[in-house]
Amino acid sequence: MTAEIIYGSELAQEIRGELKEEVERLHQTGVRPKLSVIIIGDDPASKSYVRGKQKASNKIGMDADLWEYDSSFTEQELLDKISELNEDKEVHGILVQLPLPEHIDEQKVIEAIDPAKDVDGFHPISVGKMMTGQDTFLPCTPHGIIVMLERAGIQVEGKHAVILGRSNLVGKPVGQLLLNKNATVTYCHSRTENLQEMTRQADILIVAVGRPSIISSEDIKEGAAVIDVGVNRVDGKLTGDVDFESAKEVASYLTPVPKGVGPMTITMLLYNTIESAKKFNR
Numbered sequence: 001m002t003a004e005i006i007y008g009s010e011l012a013q014e015i016r017g018e019l020k021e022e023v024e025r026l027h028q029t030g031v032r033p034k035l036s037v038i039i040i041g042d043d044p045a046s047k048s049y050v051r052g053k054q055k056a057s058n059k060i061g062m063d064a065d066l067w068e069y070d071s072s073f074t075e076q077e078l079l080d081k082i083s084e085l086n087e088d089k090e091v092h093g094i095l096v097q098l099p100l101p102e103h104i105d106e107q108k109v110i111e112a113i114d115p116a117k118d119v120d121g122f123h124p125i126s127v128g129k130m131m132t133g134q135d136t137f138l139p140c141t142p143h144g145i146i147v148m149l150e151r152a153g154i155q156v157e158g159k160h161a162v163i164l165g166r167s168n169l170v171g172k173p174v175g176q177l178l179l180n181k182n183a184t185v186t187y188c189h190s191r192t193e194n195l196q197e198m199t200r201q202a203d204i205l206i207v208a209v210g211r212p213s214i215i216s217s218e219d220i221k222e223g224a225a226v227i228d229v230g231v232n233r234v235d236g237k238l239t240g241d242v243d244f245e246s247a248k249e250v251a252s253y254l255t256p257v258p259k260g261v262g263p264m265t266i267t268m269l270l271y272n273t274i275e276s277a278k279k280f281n282r
């Protein structure tokens, strides 16, 4: 078997085309969707990601402002900035780029964001609503994965989804979204015994641990759909968690890195911001 490669980059283009039209329609009604992104510190990779988010926003005609601070910015200053953006009627979405410097309490910051502007879907209110299947902002990477599966025509209902990784950003929420779609879900992590036995049972395998080549052909069931969420820098090059060359001989569907999940993450951020702007003005 040789896997069909799911290019998130292409799907992202297509969806962003639809979002661009949506933004134009909103502009005609006098609504200007706007995203505010905050970044603290000088990590070059993080800076390049947030610029990517701003560029993607502007490309669909959406306003995005970027607030960049150095690592001396205090927790209180950040909380004050967030309150200001919470109050700003022109701002529909607030994203604080993670990770934050050590001296800032991440959870406190996430909880300071108005849930109505929580386009990352990280606020406990958003997480709780997702868990109980209520309408809310869905976290961008997990939502992007669900859309990729849907558009590729991969059946989720009744299938065994195995999640490798249990982060609050990806592993836990993607498992919840798959459960909401009636998959049978197994979470695996660093303490899982007989890991290979687990991953080999997966009809849908989601790999989100941040270790290059942690998964290769022998860990994959013949015909599985494999979604690689890894974002690793190896010799300056972006690479995922799955050994792509061997995996594509066994899987029926496989996502690449780059051009896989990453572009879908940004697309879902744009989507959430537009949805927020629509709700604001109802």
Ligand SMILES: Nc1nc(=O)c2c([nH]1)NC[C@@H]1CN(c3ccc(C(=O)N[C@@H](CCC(=O)O)C(=O)O)cc3)C=[N+]21
Pocket: 049, 052, 095, 096, 097, 098, 099, 120, 140, 141, 231, 238, 257, 258, 259, 260, 261, 262, 263, 264, 265, 266
């Ligand atoms: N509050 C917050 N929300 C996030 O959503 C968030 C975050 N913090 N911190 C960091 C991670 C990482 N992340 C990525 C998004 C897009 C690509 C992406 O588009 N990657 C391109 C390539 C980019 C490149 O070449 O460097 C691709 O995979 O094709 C990657 C990584 C969002 N994150």
